[in-house]
Amino acid sequence: MIPDPIDIALSAIKIALVFFVILTLAAYLVFAERRLLAWIQDRKGPNRVGPFGLLQPLADLIKMLTKEDFKPAGADKWLFYLAPAMAAIPAIMTFAVIPFGAPIPLLGRQVAMQVVDLNVGLLLFIAFSAIAVYGVALGGWASNSKYALLGSIRGLAQLISYEISMGLALVPVVILSRSFTLSEIVNAQEGCWFIVYQPLAFIIFLISIIAECKRVPFDLPEAEGELVAGFHTEYSGMRFGLFFVGEYINIIVLGGLATTFFLGGWHGPLLPPVIWFSIKTLAFAVLFIWIRGTLPRLRYDQLMHFGWKFLTPLALLNILATGWWMVLRG
Amino acid sequence: MSILHDIQAILGGMWITWKHIFRRPETISYPEEKRVPSPRFRARIVLTRDPDGDERCVACYLCSAACPVDCISMQSAERENGRRYAAWFRINFSRCIFCGLCAEACPTLAIQMTPGYEICNRDIMNLVYEKEDLLIDGCGKDNSYNFYNHAGIGVTQPRGAGAEELPPVDVRGLMP
Amino acid sequence: MEQILFYILATVIVIATILAITEKHPVHAIVYLVTSFFALAVVFYLLAAPLIAMFEMIIYAGAVMVLFMFVIMMLDLGGGGDAKRPSLAHCLPALVLAGVILASLGLLVTARSSAIPAASHMPDVREFSTTLFTKYGVAIEIISMQLLFAVVGALYLGRRRKP
Numbered sequence: 001m002i003p004d005p006i007d008i009a010l011s012a013i014k015i016a017l018v019f020f021v022i023l024t025l026a027a028y029l030v031f032a033e034r035r036l037l038a039w040i041q042d043r044k045g046p047n048r049v050g051p052f053g054l055l056q057p058l059a060d061l062i063k064m065l066t067k068e069d070f071k072p073a074g075a076d077k078w079l080f081y082l083a084p085a086m087a088a089i090p091a092i093m094t095f096a097v098i099p100f101g102a103p104i105p106l107l108g109r110q111v112a113m114q115v116v117d118l119n120v121g122l123l124l125f126i127a128f129s130a131i132a133v134y135g136v137a138l139g140g141w142a143s144n145s146k147y148a149l150l151g152s153i154r155g156l157a158q159l160i161s162y163e164i165s166m167g168l169a170l171v172p173v174v175i176l177s178r179s180f181t182l183s184e185i186v187n188a189q190e191g192c193w194f195i196v197y198q199p200l201a202f203i204i205f206l207i208s209i210i211a212e213c214k215r216v217p218f219d220l221p222e223a224e225g226e227l228v229a230g231f232h233t234e235y236s237g238m239r240f241g242l243f244f245v246g247e248y249i250n251i252i253v254l255g256g257l258a259t260t261f262f263l264g265g266w267h268g269p270l271l272p273p274v275i276w277f278s279i280k281t282l283a284f285a286v287l288f289i290w291i292r293g294t295l296p297r298l299r300y301d302q303l304m305h306f307g308w309k310f311l312t313p314l315a316l317l318n319i320l321a322t323g324w325w326m327v328l329r330g
Numbered sequence: 331m332s333i334l335h336d337i338q339a340i341l342g343g344m345w346i347t348w349k350h351i352f353r354r355p356e357t358i359s360y361p362e363e364k365r366v367p368s369p370r371f372r373a374r375i376v377l378t379r380d381p382d383g384d385e386r387c388v389a390c391y392l393c394s395a396a397c398p399v400d401c402i403s404m405q406s407a408e409r410e411n412g413r414r415y416a417a418w419f420r421i422n423f424s425r426c427i428f429c430g431l432c433a434e435a436c437p438t439l440a441i442q443m444t445p446g447y448e449i450c451n452r453d454i455m456n457l458v459y460e461k462e463d464l465l466i467d468g469c470g471k472d473n474s475y476n477f478y479n480h481a482g483i484g485v486t487q488p489r490g491a492g493a494e495e496l497p498p499v500d501v502r503g504l505m506p
Numbered sequence: 507m508e509q510i511l512f513y514i515l516a517t518v519i520v521i522a523t524i525l526a527i528t529e530k531h532p533v534h535a536i537v538y539l540v541t542s543f544f545a546l547a548v549v550f551y552l553l554a555a556p557l558i559a560m561f562e563m564i565i566y567a568g569a570v571m572v573l574f575m576f577v578i579m580m581l582d583l584g585g586g587g588d589a590k591r592p593s594l595a596h597c598l599p600a601l602v603l604a605g606v607i608l609a610s611l612g613l614l615v616t617a618r619s620s621a622i623p624a625a626s627h628m629p630d631v632r633e634f635s636t637t638l639f640t641k642y643g644v645a646i647e648i649i650s651m652q653l654l655f656a657v658v659g660a661l662y663l664g665r666r667r668k669p
Contacts, residue, residue, distance in 0.1 A: 036351070039351045039353075040347045040350050040351055041350070042350060042353055042354075042355050042356045042357075043356070043357050044355045044357040044359070047359075076533075079533070079534075079537065118556065119556060119630070120559075120560045123557070123560035123561075123564065126564055126568075127560050127563035127564045127567075128563075130563065130564050130567065130568020130569065131544075131567060133568070134540065134572075134575075137572070137575055137576075137579070138533070138537070141533060141579055149579065152579070153576065153579055156575070156579070157576065160569065160572060160573070160576075163568075178632075179631075180631055290348070291344070294340075294343045294344050294346075295340065295343065
């Protein structure tokens with residue numbers, strides 16, 4: 001069974017496009033975060049490189065690439081070199097299942113604006129967010145440093161704990177849309193976004209994804225005040241850059257997923273679907289930065305209590321209530 | 331309900347940060363706009379002259395002794411009339427911490443702090459200032475003070491002719 | 507195309523699993539095992555069982571192995587050291603299992619029947635779950651009860667004892 005060459009070409013174009021857009025967007029998200037945080041703190045932020053500092057990501061990239069690639073003594077060589085990729089790749093692969101626009105007719109076929117429409121797309125997202133734990137864990141362990149190890153142990157426990165509430169918050173979405181396929185979930189929200197039916201699940205999901213991408217107030221794995229830089233303390237140059245960019249790719253991907261699951265994906269009036277999807281996704285990114293500029297870091301026991309004793313039971317109750325409602329409605 | 335209180339606290343914090351996004355930044359973009367420091371700002375050290383145009387420093391070594399980082403060094407010398415001066419005077423600004431203790435210690439008000447803060451340099455040896463670099467033409471902060479007018483030493487004028495000074499007492503005389 | 511993919515994945519699985527057994531360092535062994543699980547998940551996907559593939563990744567690679575790693579990191583066992591060669595008694599279960607597998611493989615080869623009936627269509631997730639919860643409902647309930655026992659047991663062991 002050999003697929004049609006046009007299909008292969010279209011897929012390749014979509015993959016290249018997604019890859020390019022996501023990486024550029026992640027680099028500019030770093031810049032946007034620095035500017036926005038500066039404004040929140042009554043500063044100006046980076047404004048020297050290019051007009052309004054818009055070439056700052058390029059300068060950062062050159063700096064990262066020309067820095068020394070350092071490996072600490074006693075580090076586990078292969079795992080140390082492998083871990084940054086293990087952190088960044090699952091994040092970017094998850095984007096494959098996100099529909100970022102309405103299907104468009106092209107070359108006599110309906111081309112879905114999505115790299116691959118799996119019938120288990122939602123589960124693929126959960127699986128890859130589970131796999132992403134290894135980058136954090138192995139990076140910290142292989143560094144042979146106490147700060148990195150502490151950071152990675154914290155990261156492991158935090159990511160596992162919040163994955164549960166994140167997965168449970170998605171169950172009502174599956175119940176409502178009756179599908180694991182992300183394109184069908186988006187289509188089910190054509191009339192009314194799921195955030196209207198499921199505000200509680202949305203809030204649980206939002207809190208969980210903030211914890212999933214290790215952002216303030218859940219940035220315990222890399223708490224600079226306590227652990228220098230947490231699991232990536234010992235990394236330098238582009239390997240650190242990969243961890244860093246992976247984090248921002250994660251923000252974009254999780255924002256896109258929250259959009260897909262609760263905010264109706266690419267649905268929206270007047271503007272083209274791709275624009276709607278971008279607006280909603282970037283709104284999540286801005287929200288994340290805004291939250292980072294506001295909230296202090298949680299203590300470790302508070303984090304665990306909040307995840308296990310509050311969010312998870314709440315998500316379970318929400319599933320029960322949704323199930324009842326669906327049964328009563330018939 | 332503590333949870334309502336928590337939510338209110340979080341949203342209140344978010345509202346405050348949101349307002350700050352649109353506030354004018356406090357940043358002074360340095361090379362383009364420069365801050366004007368107050369006259370008493372402690373930065374580059376200078377050696378001043380007295381109103382007559384002669385240098386004030388009498389090479390008493392008090393500044394050098396007061397300096398906590400030992401960045402001031404000099405060599406004293408004396409003219410024929412007994413007026414002391416510094417043969418050479420050196421301040422190493424790469425060590426100076428701009429504490430101002432030297433200016434406080436100086437009895438002749440020769441060594442003074444100025445607000446000129448732009449003294450950074452790419453070559454550290456350029457930060458070692460010699461006497462020619464330090465000496466300025468003006469009087470600095472106190473432009474009427476002349477140490478030898480108050481010192482009671484017959485260097486610039488005969489003894490007893492200085493300001494606020496009585497003629498010397500004739501210790502052998504019997505008159506009160 | 508699927509066949510080429512399958513052979514690549516099968517090679518990866520076999521090599522990674524052998525390395526996982528022979529590797530002395532526990533963290534390295536976990537990494538090899540996760541590689542093997544990952545390849546196995548793709549094999550499941552090729553066999554038209556995407557749901558199983560995802561569960562393989564979520565549960566085994568994503569949860570069980572991560573917990574193993576967590577424990578290993580917390581305990582810090584250090585290097586592997588010089589483990590003793592396992593005696594014959596230790597190898598017996600593995601040998602018996604290997605014998606059973608070899609025997610069944612031999613049976614399959616001699617019977618010349620295709621092991622897995624070619625799926626006529628990709629089973630839908632909905633179909634799959636309907637079958638799971640109606641036909642095998644009792645088994646599901648028993649398994650979930652068993653998990654509940656495990657949770658209660660863990661709670662009992664982990665509770666704070668009053669002095």
